Amino acid sequence: MIRLAGNALITGAGLGIGRATTLAYAKAGAAGIAIADVNIERLKAVAAEAKKIATNKSFEVVPVHTDVTNEESVRNMVETTVKSLGRIDYACNIAGMAVQKNTLACNVTKEEWDFTNNVNVNGVLFCQREELKAMMKQDLESWEGRDGFRGSIVNMSSVAGFFAAHSAITYIAGKHAVIGMSRTAALDHAPDGIRVNSVCPGPVGTEMLTRMSPTADFPGSTMQKRIGTPEEIADVVVFLGSPMASYVTGASWIVDGGYCAF
Numbered sequence: 001m002i003r004l005a006g007n008a009l010i011t012g013a014g015l016g017i018g019r020a021t022t023l024a025y026a027k028a029g030a031a032g033i034a035i036a037d038v039n040i041e042r043l044k045a046v047a048a049e050a051k052k053i054a055t056n057k058s059f060e061v062v063p064v065h066t067d068v069t070n071e072e073s074v075r076n077m078v079e080t081t082v083k084s085l086g087r088i089d090y091a092c093n094i095a096g097m098a099v100q101k102n103t104l105a106c107n108v109t110k111e112e113w114d115f116t117n118n119v120n121v122n123g124v125l126f127c128q129r130e131e132l133k134a135m136m137k138q139d140l141e142s143w144e145g146r147d148g149f150r151g152s153i154v155n156m157s158s159v160a161g162f163f164a165a166h167s168a169i170t171y172i173a174g175k176h177a178v179i180g181m182s183r184t185a186a187l188d189h190a191p192d193g194i195r196v197n198s199v200c201p202g203p204v205g206t207e208m209l210t211r212m213s214p215t216a217d218f219p220g221s222t223m224q225k226r227i228g229t230p231e232e233i234a235d236v237v238v239f240l241g242s243p244m245a246s247y248v249t250g251a252s253w254i255v256d257g258g259y260c261a262f
């Protein structure tokens with residue numbers, strides 16, 4: 001298991017992959033975690049779970065009610081994290097929305113676009129921007145003889161960032177955008193000692209998967225003949241954010257049980 005020092009900030013932490021990532025950071029030894037979501041009740045429940053399993057004796061968890069589509073709310077999320085924890089070492093932008101409904105490309109409406117991409121595109125853009133600003137004010141740190149870490153960001157894309165899917169143009173476009181935003185930020189901020197990567201899961205057993213495609217045969221479309229667990233995605237997020245991945249930036253890591261290679 002990865003052993004980490006430092007602090008994490010995780011959006012979409014109330015449920016699914018964001019919740020699992022919070023618990024993975026708590027287990028891995030993070031000193032502090034700020035968790036953000038629109039659903040404050042779920043955040044409180046995840047905070048309690050994280051405290052129970054945290055391995056760092058001085059562990060602190062800070063729930064921050066946040067709407068990632070709102071710039072002021074995102075600024076408050078980052079300011080609160082820095083005030084409470086001092087520094088953001090690992091930022092994970094995981095909050096996301098499925099399609100509002102399945103629509104052919106010829107019929108898509110602006111309302112459907114905004115429903116999905118106010119969160120999936122604008123949310124990642126705003127969160128990443130404010131996290132980068134905060135990280136650029138932080139001192140450079142070293143780890144195991146490797147120098148020059150100011151912080152790292154992992155954005156949640158999807159295999160939908162590489163391929164088309166029927167009647168899901170808003171989601172597909174948004175997840176392609178997350179890969180582009182991550183690569184550009186990685187290029188812009190490599191000289192600052194900040195790494196930015198995206199994670200691209202295949203089908204994962206969360207509420208979103210059921211909402212998005214209730215009848216699809218996802219297990220059958222993977223090499224491993226099963227859907228992934230949120231914990232299997234969380235472990236890759238934690239590794240990519242950690243100094244163990246110090247030579248990984250601008251990458252889009254597929255975590256899909258062989259879905260794309262099949």
Ligand SMILES: NC(=O)c1ccc[n+]([C@@H]2O[C@H](COP(=O)([O-])OP(=O)(O)OC[C@H]3O[C@@H](n4cnc5c(N)ncnc54)[C@H](O)[C@@H]3O)[C@@H](O)[C@H]2O)c1
Nearest residue numbers: 012014015016017037038067068095096158203204206208
């Ligand atoms: N589940 C999958 O199969 C799958 C596959 C590939 C990628 N993803 C991506 O992983 C991420 C997490 O998905 P999940 O399956 O855990 O979804 P989920 O629906 O289980 O959880 C999403 C979380 O995001 C929060 N959220 C939604 N809008 C928000 C907003 N405006 N501000 C703050 N928080 C908000 C929700 O409250 C919820 O807690 C998403 O970006 C999704 O696109 C999921």
